Amino acid sequence: MIEHGEIDLIPQEADGQPLRGWAMIRNLHAPKAAYFYDVAERITDKAIDELFRDLRRQAIEPTQNLFRHDREALDGTRWSAICFAHHRNPGFLDPPPRVKERVYGFLMLVEHAGKVAVLRSGLDLTTAFKSKHLNRIDAERVEAALAHSDAIFEKMRLRNLSPSKHVLRSKMLESEDLRNVVGPAGSSRFAPQGYTLRRDDGHYTTTPSTGRISQRSDTAGHEELVPWCVGMIEELENQNAPVAPFLRTFARSVSLATYGDRLQPTFFSVNTALLAEELLDEHGPLRLVKEGEGGPVALSHNETAAVLDTLGPSLSVRTVRKELRLEPTEGRRRTLGKLKINKGRISLRSLDLAAAESLTVEHKAAALGQDPKAQSLRSYINRESRFIVLFQDLALAYIDGALYRDDGFAAGGDDLLRYLITERALADAVSEKGGLTPVQTTFDPTSVFGVVVNQIARQDDVLLCDDLSDEWADFIGLNTTATPPTVSFYHAKHKGLSLGATPLHEAVSQALKNLGNMALPESEMGRKVASWRGVYTKDRVTSAIRRVIRGDIATVPEAIGAVRSTPDMMRRAYVVTSSLSKQRVSDALADIAAGNPPSPHFVQLYWLLMTFVSACSEVGAFGRVICQE
Known part of the structure; x- marks a missing residue:
């Protein structure tokens, strides 16, 4: 026709x-x-x-x-x-x-x-x-129905859980058996969006979040399709099926709707670590603005940091007549805000924090006070979901607008401890860079910079201070005598001891955005070598500290070229901080494994550091955090 x-x-x-x-x-x-x-x-x-x-x-x-x-x-x-x-x-x-x-x-x-x-x-x-x-249907039930303990994963589509703009957003993996090619460091911050696996009864592909399941086979008629659907439904009914251990190495994105009334929030916290990236980073897209006597005024870096500090304390979530009320964790009980859990997202019905109401968030691209999309800080936190909610189920966390399940974290998070290295001298650090005088030739031994030079990087025969220029790291170290030779980027920060992410955010952010530079690109070397020819200057004080801490500026280009040309060159990215104690992290993880709820700030810390380790793994570098014992 x-x-x-x-x-x-x-x-x-x-x-x-x-x-x-x-x-x-x-x-x-x-x-x-x-x-x-x-x-x-x-x-x-x-x-x-x-x-x-x-x-x-x-x-x-x-x-x-x-x-x-x-x-x-x-x-x-x-x-x-x-x-x-x-x-x-x-x-x-x-x-x-x-x-x-x-x-x-x-x-x-x-x-x-x-x-x-x-x-x-x-x-x-x-x-x-x-x-x-x-x-x-619950995504976890789809996983349990298909990803049996004997399943072999052949293909997987992954999305990075980190909201950072400096990390790989998504990737596709394919292998005869992904267990042999995917390590825990590379998987921990990625959530499977879909995967193909094989079992004794055939090859299957699924997208758990949508409930879609397919089996590789010839096409079939209705008399065969109906029994196949019945068989899959009966597998979905099996609540006791163990999920493949390989799948449990990933933090999985799950649906709010599938948990429904089972979600019992316990703590709420503003995601100050991500706000810091947006507001404090030199290339961050946003600024905070207050109303001054003569019109709108942009907050300085220090003023913005102070505002984020006031937003830092976590709040407990208490259910009162079906309302989710935000209250201080200590002191007099009073309502500081309310949450609402919908099928698609968790929203802030209110947030009574003075700093969040009196300030406006603007895009830097617009003229001061002229951004048509400007909004109060409280509205921005709500609309962009810049907060974290924790639950009685310790494996669950609602972070930046999505609900995630991380069984490894609830089990004690031992993966994180493997990437923490202790340095005793950091306990004596009282500043980041120490004071400077015109006659000073070395960094103060009680500064984090001094600890890097004297202790952590002592094996590097070439050590360059790259701070305060177009910096790739605070220090760049080369060990040309090791086998294989190594390139190390040191990102150093000093703060008081904490189990939160905010003190480490700046260092981790700097490390993430410079991972590509760890290859020491030849096209950049002329400019970088020129920046290392002088002495260290800070706050208009020119010291006598040479930027080439160890080595000779005349032979630095040759040393870099020799290391770069070595096929098995090893790259190491170190975040060096006095604000973290491995023992305190270990104790916090042990409490979680015992069933005690963590603070939202510790969850932020865990996710931030595991994001750093995972991002390093993606570029073939070794990510480590050097901290107090």
Whole structure:
């Protein structure tokens, strides 16, 4: 049949009559791929009839049904299916012209044990039917159904959980067995979005967040598809199936909707670490503005840091008459804000913090006071989800607008401890760089800079102070005599002891954005060598400390070239801080493993440091944090 210059193929019997009814359903050959849902409200004959009628009403110029079956019985299971042709606008033409493209749509529902499998092509469930009758299935149940302990993962699509702009956002991995090529350092900050695995009964692909499961096989008819859907539903019902240990090395993104009333918030905290990246970083996109006597005034770096300090304390979450109230963790009980948990996000209904109300967030690209999208700091924190919520389930954390599950963290987070190296001299540090005088030739031994030079980097035969220039690190060290030779970037910071992320944020951010420079690109060396020819100057005080701490400026280019040309050159990125104690971190992790809730600030710290380690692994570098004992 030809319509409007199109060829429309309708399957026909030998006598030229179109196939219909049971005859046509036997021509169905579809892949074993379905979306699985929990039934929210009982599905009736009337509901299926309304669904199929709505599908035809919403379609453009639908043909007669090639087949339609409403809640047919097969071995105790109900199945429904519909198929018809319809027009749609070509996706590559805008606005759509009179010409339409003809497609054949197919939709099939299999009902079993309180769940529904949906197989489709060219048609989809209506919004009304889905919202009334179906709930998205828990992603963890999809994982348990497919990722058995003996499963071999062959392909995986990953998204980085860190909101930092300096890290790899996503990646695709593929191997005969990913367990042999993916280490814990490279996986810990990535959440699987979808994966392909093989088991004894075949190859499967799934996207847990959408409930989609497919099996690699030949296409099948309805009499084979229905039992396949039933089999998958029964696997989804198995609550005790152990998940593959390989999958548990990842922190997984999970849906708020799947947890529902089971979510019991315990603590709330503003994500000051991420706000610091946006507001304090030299290249950060935002600024804080206050209203001065003569008009809007931008806050200085120190004033902004002070504001973030006031936002730092965590608040407890208490349920009062179904309200989630934010209250101080110590002192007089009073309501400082309220949370609301929706299906898609957690929002701040209120936040009574003076600093958050009296200040405005603006984009630096706009003239001061002229940003049309300016908003109060409180509104910005809410709209951009710049906060963390913790729950009674210690494996869960809501961070920057998404809910994550990290079983490794709840089990004690031993992975983090492996990347902490202790240096006793950091306990004596009282400043970052120490005081400077014109006659000073070395950094104060009680400064973090002094500890780096005298203790941590003592094996480097070339040591360059790169601070306060177009810096890649505070110090760059070369060990040209080691086998293999090493390049080390040292990022040093001094703060009081803390189990929060804020004291470390600046150093980690600097380390992340300079990972590419650890290759010592030849095109940059001329400029960098020139910057190392002088002495160290800070706050207009020119000292007698040579920027080439060890080595000879005349031979530095040659040494860098020799190390760069070594095929097995080793790169190490060190964050050196006096603000962290490995023992205190170990004690905090032990408390978590014992079932005690962590503070939101410690969760920030854990995620920040594991992000740093993971990002280093992505570029073939070794990331370590050197801290107090």
